[in-house]
């Protein structure tokens with residue numbers, strides 16, 4: 001049975017008090033196969049957006065105010081991305097509605113980290129600054145309720161704890177409109193314990209740091225003397241000089257030939273054949289770089305961008321010349337209007353063709369800036 005939005009909420013009880021954060025790996029209603037599924041549902045049933053019905057995400061506010069640039073900023077590990085003009089957005093019919101219309105963008109040249117920021121790099125930052133990430137802080141209800149619809153009751157104290165979202169695959173097929181079937185709010189999950197308190201970073205120095213919020217990524221970037229890429233820079237870099245190709249490597253289907261990226265193979269989210277060698281996060285540089293020398297611009301972990309997310313931003317952007325666009329002035333996600341969100345790009349190890357094709361260069365997703373997830377990290381850029 002397809003679970004409706006109504007009984008999902010009932011089933012989750014207090015855990016659905018907030019439905020903050022975004023999940024990667026989702027096909028929004030209104031496009032592709034999800035639209036087809038929607039059409040086949042009995043009247044009254046609704047495919048919910050991938051950003052709804054996530055287990056409670058009670059984040060604490062972080063601040064970068066106390067972070068000071070290390071003064072050791074370098075271009076080591078970065079590659080030069082040339083200036084150029086391109087058509088931003090989906091050029092084919094595979095995109096979600098927010099990838100249209102394609103529109104002309106000019107981007108100045110910049111440097112970009114060749115890889116996602118690693119646990120070793122993030123550790124260096126934490127050691128130097130004493131920074132405590134969002135997921136390690138106890139949430140403040142007074143702050144939290146500002147993001148929630150008016151009248152939302154205070155959740156149980158047992159839920160207002162330092163925690164983060166961990167991928168917890170179900171043992172059998174589940175309705176793909178209910179991300180709470182594979183995401184769990186886990187006390188003690190944070191960047192040092194990405195899969196929960198029983199996990200650690202031993203041997204994972206060269207893995208991308210995950211369970212970091214947008215605020216955490218901004219703090220790191222400030223310390224490193226860098227910044228987060230704009231969404232336009234990110235897509236330009238992912239396209240790597242190719243024109244209107246769907247993937248960072250060109251147009252060959254993702255599952256054809258040699259593994260091209262760390263994604264999901266098999267049946268999502270209950271069966272992963274691990275044909276690409278990785279069930280969860282993979283070490284950086286495990287797959288071929290794109291033509292600019294950038295690794296993992298598709299799959300592995302989602303990457304935070306600087307921009308606010310607006311579902312209709314491309315409609316606005318198409319009406320004027322876009323030179324080094326920095327995104328909309330404010331966020332608006334019609335799926336969760338009370339929750340401001342930032343853009344994430346690139347897809348993750350949870351992306352699968354049947355459900356999410358966010359390893360496509362134009363795919364956009366949105367996540368509230370205080371959210372940490374096991375499949376979300378970042379890389380930096382520098383002028």
Ligand SMILES: [Ca+2]
Nearest residue numbers: 262263276278
């Ligand atoms: Ca994989």
